[in-house]
Amino acid sequence: MVTRGFVGRRRAPGDTGTRLPPGQYLTQDFPILQIGPNPEVDLATWRFTLREGARPIKSWTWQEFEALPRTAWHGDIHCVTKWSKFDTAWEGVSVDDLLADAGIAAPTDYLLAEGYDDYTTNLPVADLVGGQAMIATRYAGAPIEPDHGGPARLFVPHLYFWKSAKWLKGLRFTRKDEAGFWEMRGYHMYGDPWREQRYTGD
Amino acid sequence: MTEIQPSAPLVFRWQEARIAAIAPVTARVKSFRLAVAFADGYRAGQHVDVRLTAQDGYQAQRSYSIASAPDGSGTIELMVEGLEDGEVSGYFFDVAAVGDVIELRGPIGGSFSWDAPDGGPLLLVGGGSGVVPLLSMLRRRALAAPDLPALLIYSTRTRTEAIALAELEARHRDEPGFTLVLAVTREAGGRRIGSDTVAAALASLGSPTRVFVCGANPFVSAASNHLVAAGLARGVIRTERFGG
Numbered sequence: 001m002v003t004r005g006f007v008g009r010r011r012a013p014g015d016t017g018t019r020l021p022p023g024q025y026l027t028q029d030f031p032i033l034q035i036g037p038n039p040e041v042d043l044a045t046w047r048f049t050l051r052e053g054a055r056p057i058k059s060w061t062w063q064e065f066e067a068l069p070r071t072a073w074h075g076d077i078h079c080v081t082k083w084s085k086f087d088t089a090w091e092g093v094s095v096d097d098l099l100a101d102a103g104i105a106a107p108t109d110y111l112l113a114e115g116y117d118d119y120t121t122n123l124p125v126a127d128l129v130g131g132q133a134m135i136a137t138r139y140a141g142a143p144i145e146p147d148h149g150g151p152a153r154l155f156v157p158h159l160y161f162w163k164s165a166k167w168l169k170g171l172r173f174t175r176k177d178e179a180g181f182w183e184m185r186g187y188h189m190y191g192d193p194w195r196e197q198r199y200t201g202d
Numbered sequence: 203m204t205e206i207q208p209s210a211p212l213v214f215r216w217q218e219a220r221i222a223a224i225a226p227v228t229a230r231v232k233s234f235r236l237a238v239a240f241a242d243g244y245r246a247g248q249h250v251d252v253r254l255t256a257q258d259g260y261q262a263q264r265s266y267s268i269a270s271a272p273d274g275s276g277t278i279e280l281m282v283e284g285l286e287d288g289e290v291s292g293y294f295f296d297v298a299a300v301g302d303v304i305e306l307r308g309p310i311g312g313s314f315s316w317d318a319p320d321g322g323p324l325l326l327v328g329g330g331s332g333v334v335p336l337l338s339m340l341r342r343r344a345l346a347a348p349d350l351p352a353l354l355i356y357s358t359r360t361r362t363e364a365i366a367l368a369e370l371e372a373r374h375r376d377e378p379g380f381t382l383v384l385a386v387t388r389e390a391g392g393r394r395i396g397s398d399t400v401a402a403a404l405a406s407l408g409s410p411t412r413v414f415v416c417g418a419n420p421f422v423s424a425a426s427n428h429l430v431a432a433g434l435a436r437g438v439i440r441t442e443r444f445g446g
Binding site for chain 2: 001002003004005006007008009022023025031032033034035036037038039040081082117147181185186198199200201
């Protein structure tokens with residue numbers, strides 16, 4: 001439906017248009033979205049745990065986690081609240097390297113990422129392996145600030161950013177695709193920005 | 203926290219909404235009343251997504267908090283702040299007229315929302331236009347739980363920039379159990395929200411079981427830290443942030 005009198009600001013020339021998914025706008029800021037205050041996360045007691053259902057598979061201390069192989073990633077991120085940010089730089093431990101260190105292949109096809117703030121979000125394992133995702137511990141060359149999910153957050157840049165859970169405490173493999181916090185509240189189960197999968201039914 | 207736990211997936215479909223009324227709120231903020239099908243079916247604090255489409259198919263979307271509470275008018279109220287060079291707010295300020303139709307979907311969001319059965323005491327902390335979803339909660343409270351203790355700490359740069367100030371001051375005067383604490387930051391004798399503001403609010407209100415904080419990022423971070431430092435459990439605090 002055409003909105004009477006609406007012209008709109010066309011996307012900037014150059015590659016902005018092709019890099020911006022539908023319905024998104026470019027921001028230079030780094031907005032923060034979360035459901036409550038930052039949780040208290042102490043590196044001395046921090047643990048990262050892989051689970052299959054309730055059963056722990058392997059757990060890492062911060063020191064052990066920092067000793068894992070490092071992966072860097074450079075590119076664009078997209079939030080369901082419509083902002084996109086270009087040319088961000090992240091570093092962390094790829095999910096591939098994490099599974100290798102645990103000595104396992106993914107036991108199921110889905111998982112729930114779990115945060116220290118009890119936030120959860122669901123993802124297919126196929127979207128996390130093959131170099132597509134990491135547990136990030138550094139942003140723009142420095143430790144990730146608490147406001148942006150530090151000390152460690154999930155990082156899955158090809159999906160809307162609510163999938164990149166902040167203050168990550170673990171990944172829990174599930175037999176089925178179980179809805180996480182926002183997914184239970186009407187957000188899309190998968191969340192591909194290029195197909196504009198913001199909400200259920202999109 | 204208690205909130206809606208839908209058993210079936212929610213589906214937000216685009217729908218047409220006619221602009222029923224436009225009114226100035228402050229020099230930079232306008233109120234838009236929109237006729238929608240869900241006018242009696244939303245929770246205070248929820249938001250809608252608005253979509254505008256140009257002749258050539260180009261579209262822009264933004265999210266706006268609902269300022270109203272269900273009131274039998276068949277409309278919801280949005281408050282739009284005119285941003286410099288704002289693509290969508292510019293349309294609302296310079297083009298939109300009563301009778302025009304836009305597309306929107308919602309109501310969206312269950313985490314940052316409140317209704318009478320959720321109870322209280324209710325502590326609301328808003329900065330600038332972040333007061334809009336909190337205004338919705340106060341309007342809901344007045345209709346559905348007028349005896350519930352509630353307190354709003356509202357940080358505004360100046361009194362003339364404060365949204366719905368006359369309404370908030372009238373509620374403070376007329377509604378037992380509601381207290382408005384205005385923190386004016388850019389006027390003589392003004393102050394920012396500090397640990398003293400929070401301590402005084404908690405002493406007056408009692409221990410809140412529901413806390414909602416909304417505003418720009420630095421404001422919400424600072425206010426949340428004051429609340430946690432004052433001893434509030436993180437789990438009772440819900441935040442909503444906007445801007446960079």
